[in-house]
Amino acid sequence: MDLLVGVDGGGSKTRALVADGELRVLGEATAGSSNVQGVGLAGAARAINEAVGAALAAAGAPGAPVAAVCLGLAGVGRPEQRAQVEGWADGAFGGAPCAVVTDLEPILAAGTPEGWGVAVIAGTGSSCLARAPGGPPLKVGGWGHLLGDEGSGYDLARRALRLATQAADGRADALAILRAALDHYGAPNAEALVGRAYTDTAPATVAALARPVLALAEAGDVHARALLDATAADLALLATTAARRLGLGAAPLALAGGLLGASPYLRDRLAAALAAALAPAAFVADPARGTLVLARRLLEAV
Secondary structure: OOOEEEEEEOOOOEEEEEEOOOOOEEEEEEEOOOOHHHHHHHHHHHHHHHHHHHHHHHOOOOOOOOOEEEEEEOOOOOHHHHHHHHHHHOOOOOOOOEEEEEOOHHHHHHHOOOOOEEEEEEOOOEEEEEEOOOOOOEEEEOOOOOOOOOOOHHHHHHHHHHHHHHHHOOOOOOHHHHHHHHHHHOOOOHHHHHHHHHHOOOHHHHHOOHHHHHHHHHOOOHHHHHHHHHHHHHHHHHHHHHHHHHOOOOOOEEEEOHHHHHOHHHHHHHHHHHOOOOOOEEEOOOOHHHHHHHHHHHHHHO
């Protein structure tokens, strides 16, 4: 039986699926971050190996040869980054054909009827990929947490932290946001927050503050909702820019990522912002399934 392996790797976790040729999932597993920009090639390779090995074991085929692999990874949007991972992947799966794609390609594969349209992902980071029928992909955003990632969990958390410090010194009355920030870092007061926030600046750690902010928004907190309104506007700009550049009207829209998945309020605000430009959105809850679709296409092309 041919075994297909699909890996969805982001800034917070790596998810691997093992399936048969009919895309029936036989095993699955997760590991840590495999974002090359965040953890480097060695760290990404460790997470991928751990997740794939555990997924094969869960499928009852530990160490078994695989027929085709697709790695859908955050942090490989630039040619030099992708080349690094491709060089490692060439020898990592026993010579099986392996495609290294961005974490957006599987979303298009799984969330649009024919593999073209617009895909937006918002998790620890954010990015957008669009493709016209039969055309090459166009990427918008995805510049990383220092240069961009507008509309991401990291960006939302960073803005929440700024609002929290404003509340601490009286420039804002967002006391619930301040309490969420203190709880997130285990800080007894705002002064202690400074040292703790600057001690652990890893994107995944910062972005985790987005979760309580999302919960506050769902509960109706006006300050949290204002932050999410801005997040939705940033994500909508990614999608509309990509669609405009490719001349796509009412194109299929696929959404994915932990941030969007965790917040009905954010999804609704984004859908409202895009209603006039794109078709109704399909949310891809498990982008790793899209990597299986791409792995099967790779096998069919051999």
